[in-house]
Amino acid sequence: MGLRSKLGLIFLLVSSFAILVLCVAVYTQAQSSRLDRTRGFASERIQLAAESYNTNGVTLFGSRLDDPDLPPDLREVVTAGKVATFVTGSPNRQMWAAARVEDGKVLSIAQGYAPNDPSMNALRRALILGGIGTVALVALVSVVAAGSLSRRIVAVAGTARRIAAGELDASAAHAVGKGRDEVQSLATALDTMASSLRGQLEAERRFTADVAHDLRTPVTGLLTAAELLPPGRPSELVRDRAKVLRRLVEDLLEIARFDSGVEQADLEHVGLGAFVGSAVGRLRMQQSLAPDSVVVHRVGPEEAVSTDSRRIERILANLIVNGLRHGRPPIEVTVQGRTIEVVDHGNGYPEELIAEGPRRFRSGMAERGVGHGLGLTIAAGHAKVLGAELTFGTAPGGGACARLVLPDSPETES
Template sequence: MSGHGRRGLGAPWRRRRPLRTRLALAVTAAVAFVALGVCVAAYLVVRSALYQQLDDSLTQSARLAAQRGAGAGPGTLAGECRFKAAPACAEVVPTDPGQDPAKGFLLPVGARTREVAAGERRPYYTNIEVSGFHARMLTTDFADGRALQVALRADTVEAGIAEATWQLVLTGAAGVPLAAWLGYWVSRTGLAPVTRLTATAERIAATRDPRHRIELPPPGREDEITRLADSFNTMLGELEQSVTAQRRLVADASHELRTPLTALRTNAELLARADRLTPEQRARASGALGRQLREVTGLVNDLIELARDEEPQPLVEQVRLAALLEHGVAAARTHWPAVPFALRVAEDLRAGGEAAGGTVPGVPARLSRLLANLLDNAAKFSPPGLPVEVELTAPGGRPELTVRDHGPGIADEDLPYVFDRFYRANTSRALPGSGLGLAMARQIARAHGAELTAERAPGGGALFRLAFGGNLGGAHGGG
């Protein structure tokens, strides 16, 4: 239970600290830890080096004392360690305590000293205190079962260690504020793109304007944060395009609905005073009201279809294009009895083989709607007596559908806008329709991984080409 309590107390602390503060604290702690570790390591190295120098001096002094006192008996050989400027003090210690001098030894003698004298222990260094002063002593073997002890005062070594300690403490104390400044600088510099990204997101949330972008560094200085900012800018571009398309759709829809709704209201008000109208006037008003209702219903249905971004996956199945095309052409002949439709399907596609390109994954109802829109558009512009030519082929193993009429064709200035929502060329404004059929056809095509294009047909007329070949849902667009 106490563990949960500690986590519960720590979590609010982390939530209250912004990312920049946490990063600065982490960098400060890391740099401070490294600085303090370097200071400790430097202290140990300096201390070891100074004692190594002292030990080398003891070794040299022991060699000189051994040469001078080669035949000396037990007792002091040279010097007194109580004087700072005096040379090393030395004495000879026998293995047998009974041979010790009556006045005793200057340096401390213990069991380990007797073991070195007897050859049972290796020479060693030790820190001692002589006459109230700190000293360093070397105990080594001597001739004829004796040990030699040599000592030097350690004042210079201790003074050097103390001075190094203070310098390292001051360095460490200065290193902690420096580490804090470095932590702040790293957090400020490293999180600058994240700060800009956050500010842009907050600005977009406040203004609801997706046109804002994050400023990116110049080329050659990209990193993970820069790629994140670039991805965020790309997302903002897609969002801006989507919002713009949505606003344009709403504006166009409101504009297109205003006229039929006004006519509906006028005819409804007229029929409300039916007792004042002649039978012929009532019949005309009733027929106009029915046509306008169908027009508004079709326009609303088209708008609902255009609002869909992709095909519902549960409805996707393998669709035989030849059968779908034959059914669509038969329906178009019924709807446009005065327009002849010429259908041609490549022989290798009639069997509907998947290997030959005769089937594609898709939603049959949506593909039927696409085909119906293309056929209705062609029949609407086709002159009396001239056919609408429909052909299904598979160049390169990929199915391709073409629909061609022999009407006035598409003007060069209208060609880039054929698939725009509510766009109607000057030559087609007097014809029925809302201007959404081709936009819907392209959206359905792209949702099925196909591409729908328009071009001027050789010899006159318009040619629409539907080429399959992508994955279902691989591309979206509203035209």
């Protein structure tokens, strides 16, 4: 049950209970007033009848002397010299009025007292119809009010989802409209958080780009100087570390370009299955991999796609290298239609990465090895530029599974 339904139901129940209590109170008060009027009228009549009897011995208003049907409780009170009234119970309710006359007898008058006379019936009908109409009106107003509140809260939630998706310029305050209530305060707080997050991300992007650019020149010089060292094991270690540092700087520069939003896809038509096979072959040569360390499976007919082949190859290389580094060979690459799956036989991706996606400088669980966590982040960045969907999960037989689904019409970012 949504918030709108819950609020509407609460308003309806509270208003219905309040209207019911009010109607019962009005009806009870009306019955009490009617009883008081009837008692007063009966008391006046018995007093007039007693005066007439004491004066000239004539009874009025159908009064009777020492009526055997007179209720004992009323007879006891009247014998003490008081004028009193008494209402008998069901099924034949009557209003009795009695007074003691001068000869010591008890003069009494009895009249019918039905609880449901026409006036009370009319009042009851009016209360029922008025209560139903009021409840219907309150229900309508509560649905409208709850709907307005629900729409504003849904607007805030939608803006929060847009911000989580990367649209940091989205404004919750603009989505909910003007107001000075709690929803407006929530929207303002969300906008403040988004603004702070936008500033932090911009500072991080600038820092990454500045560091990468500042390191590029000295790292290039370091690599050049390392090539001039005399042959030997120490020289090999220096050159190897220098190359690792250069790759890290290049990765940082690539991430900085993704953050700046300037990357665009250079589209061309390629046969996806054949292209993946060629890309894996080139990767084997570049990385000096054994032929059986990466296996390509092609399922179904060849699919021609319009995409950026360079980015597809970059995504494949990062996923395969990640699988070789953190998982266990063979790495199985399956191409089916517009979908590419890369599966290793290791311990699988950590749950946090599967749920939230890759993050830079976070390589995952210790059992998947060490690293800077940039490879999967760069792969996700290229997939975003292509408008493709890159997801991470667990393979049916165990191990990590990365699935890249290319769109029918690639969406490029400017």
